[in-house]
Amino acid sequence: MASQPTPPPRQGDPAGDFYSVEAALADSLKVPCQVMLDIPNSGHLEGTAEKHLRKGTNLELPFWLAQPLIVKDIMELKVPLSYGPRVRNALTASARSVNLRNLGGGGGAFYAGGVLLAHSTQGVMVDEPLVKALDSAYRERMIEVMDQSQHTSADGGGEGAAYEFCQGLDTWEKQLFHRGETAAKEFKQWSEAKLKKASR
Amino acid sequence: MALSHRRRWGLTPQDLDFANQEREIEIVPMVRLPLTSSNDGPLAPQFGPFNPPQKAKVPLWFALQMKKKGKCRIVVPGWLSVASLEETLREETSSDDFSPLPRDYVELSNTLLHLASDDFPLHSSSDKVKILLKDIREARQAKIRVGAGALNPVHLAMPHLSSMEILELRPTFSTAFQRLRELNPEAERHEAIAGMWLEKEGEARRRAELGEFERGDAQEGMEEEY
Numbered sequence: 001m002a003s004q005p006t007p008p009p010r011q012g013d014p015a016g017d018f019y020s021v022e023a024a025l026a027d028s029l030k031v032p033c034q035v036m037l038d039i040p041n042s043g044h045l046e047g048t049a050e051k052h053l054r055k056g057t058n059l060e061l062p063f064w065l066a067q068p069l070i071v072k073d074i075m076e077l078k079v080p081l082s083y084g085p086r087v088r089n090a091l092t093a094s095a096r097s098v099n100l101r102n103l104g105g106g107g108g109a110f111y112a113g114g115v116l117l118a119h120s121t122q123g124v125m126v127d128e129p130l131v132k133a134l135d136s137a138y139r140e141r142m143i144e145v146m147d148q149s150q151h152t153s154a155d156g157g158g159e160g161a162a163y164e165f166c167q168g169l170d171t172w173e174k175q176l177f178h179r180g181e182t183a184a185k186e187f188k189q190w191s192e193a194k195l196k197k198a199s200r
Numbered sequence: 201m202a203l204s205h206r207r208r209w210g211l212t213p214q215d216l217d218f219a220n221q222e223r224e225i226e227i228v229p230m231v232r233l234p235l236t237s238s239n240d241g242p243l244a245p246q247f248g249p250f251n252p253p254q255k256a257k258v259p260l261w262f263a264l265q266m267k268k269k270g271k272c273r274i275v276v277p278g279w280l281s282v283a284s285l286e287e288t289l290r291e292e293t294s295s296d297d298f299s300p301l302p303r304d305y306v307e308l309s310n311t312l313l314h315l316a317s318d319d320f321p322l323h324s325s326s327d328k329v330k331i332l333l334k335d336i337r338e339a340r341q342a343k344i345r346v347g348a349g350a351l352n353p354v355h356l357a358m359p360h361l362s363s364m365e366i367l368e369l370r371p372t373f374s375t376a377f378q379r380l381r382e383l384n385p386e387a388e389r390h391e392a393i394a395g396m397w398l399e400k401e402g403e404a405r406r407r408a409e410l411g412e413f414e415r416g417d418a419q420e421g422m423e424e425e426y
Contacts, residue, residue, distance in 0.1 A: 115382055135383045142376050143349050149372065150341075172379050179209065179371035187368055190213035191310060 022171040026112035027064040029104060033075040034058050063113070067120055079130075080104075083114055088133045095140040099168030110170040111138060138172070145173050149180030209371040216367055220307040221261035226275040228255055229266070260308075264315055274319045277302075280309060282324035285332040292339040298360035301336075306364035309333055344369065353380035353387040 035057045043050035046059050061075070069075040081087075082103040090098050104110035114134045118127040148166055169177060206212070211219075229250035237246040250256050255275060258266075266272040278284055279301065291299040302308065309329070312319070317326040344365065347358050351373065361369075381387065396404040 111379065111383065131384060135380070138379065138383055139349075139351070142351070143345070146348050146372055146376075147345065176372055176375050176379075179375055182206075183209075183368045183371050187213055187364070190217070 022109060022175070023112060026104075026109035026116060026171075027062065029063040029080070029109070029113040029116065030060045031063050031066050031080050031117065032058060032060050032078045033066050033070065034078065036074055036076055039074070063116055063120075067116075070120055077117075077120060079117070082110070083117060083130060088129075091133055091137040095137040096144055096165060098137075100170040100173070101168045104170070108169070108171045108174070111172045141173060142176065145169065145177050146180055149177045150184050209374070211367055213364065213367065216304075216363060217307050217311070220304050220311070221259065221264075223260045223304060223308065224257045225260050225263050225277075225308075226255050226257055227263045227266065227272040228253060228275060229272045231271050260311065264311070267316055267319075274312065274316045276312060276316075276320050276324075277308075279305075280312065280324075280329060281321070282328050282332065285324075285329060285336065289332060289336050289339065292336055296343070298340060298343060298358065299336075300360045301362060303363050305362050306337075340365065348373075348376075351376055351380065353377065353384055354391045 035053055035055055038055050039053040041051060042053040045053060045061070046057055058078075061069075066075060066077070070077045087098070087103065100110040101108045104113035111134055114130060118130045118134075120127075144165060166177065229252050231250060232252060233248045233250040235246055235248045238244045245259070247258055247262060248256065263272060263274050267274055279288070288299050288301060313326050313330055313333075320326045320329060344358070344361075347356070350356070356373070356377070393404070396407075
């Protein structure tokens with residue numbers, strides 16, 4: 001049975017990911033790889049004075065460059081530390097207390113980077129444990145994000161666990177937070193504008 | 201795209217309020233008027249006849265205009281009385297479901313409280329109604345919060361949610377929904393397969409033997425989560 005290719009992630013986003021800076025930044029996630037064969041005239045990738053890239057060399061490449069090479073079996077992908085067992089265990093233990101801001105892809109793109117990584121072989125093999133870890137972490141943190149976004153106007157200053165939590169948001173969560181906050185603000189503005197109109 | 205980002209997330213509260221002005225509401229007119237149609241051609245809306253003290257039904261915007269000129273009294277709907285709202289609040293706090301308030305209860309109550317507060321009967325003054333509505337809103341928001349925990353990439357049902365509450369939720373929920381789908385693009389397929397096993401076991405068994413679910417079976421562990 002030929003397996004159907006997994007649809008590429010991030011399609012049909014209502015916000016239009018094509019123009020999204022965050023989505024473009026997620027591609028720049030640095031992934032450690034090992035070279036599977038000698039590549040002539042590519043020593044500059046390693047950053048040394050060597051002319052050729054030797055088999056077995058370890059180097060870090062941005063995801064957009066590494067992915068086609070991984071698919072063609074020129075490189076072997078190694079899971080970056082930010083998606084490794086330590087972070088996964090921390091997320092399982094208490095997803096809300098993990099600071100995702102500086103993990104993963106460029107500009108805090110933890111989930112986006114993770115999705116790219118899990119589907120890096122383009123449907124041949126999906127990293128299920130990683131997807132599962134990201135999914136459950138997102139669900140757990142999402143509720144807190146929604147909660148916090150509704151109460152920003154009541155929140156006087158930056159203090160406490162809620163503030164700490166908001167400092168460690170990933171780009172996806174920040175977007176969620178922003179939209180929730182805007183909706184709450186708009187509702188408040190609308191009901192108060194009515195009040196003004198009535199008192200005139 | 202010419203549409204602003206804000207517009208792509210849905211309507212604004214003002215839009216909803218504007219649309220709700222077409223809603224019919226009962227008034228007690230203070231002027232006599234035969235059946236009248238406006239000058240907008242054959243399909244023009246008709247108003248009247250007004251025979252005080254008989255009640256009449258007119259669009260909300262028309263009622264508000266007449267009210268402004270002192271030519272009618274708006275009949276506040278029954279569900280907006282203190283007794284009815286207290287009952288609603290009790291229901292809301294004792295049950296897990298949303299109580300069946302009208303779809304536009306937020307917009308209409310807001311409009312009436314601000315522009316026709318003197319039309320509320322004495323035994324259910326607008327101040328009391330305001331406080332009750334606030335309590336109801338808070339109770340409902342708490343339920344929405346619980347509902348958010350059950351958000352999954354396949355479906356979501358919250359019966360009796362009002363239009364304004366949907367409007368407030370739409371940007372966050374649709375974003376979260378989209379992200380959950382990105383995290384787990386196969387979720388819908390899994391749900392369909394699980395549904396088939398429950399409903400049409402024979403067919404599911406046949407298709408499983410043909411190997412059509414193969415990719416689903418490999419990820420069965422994930423399915424159990426939902």
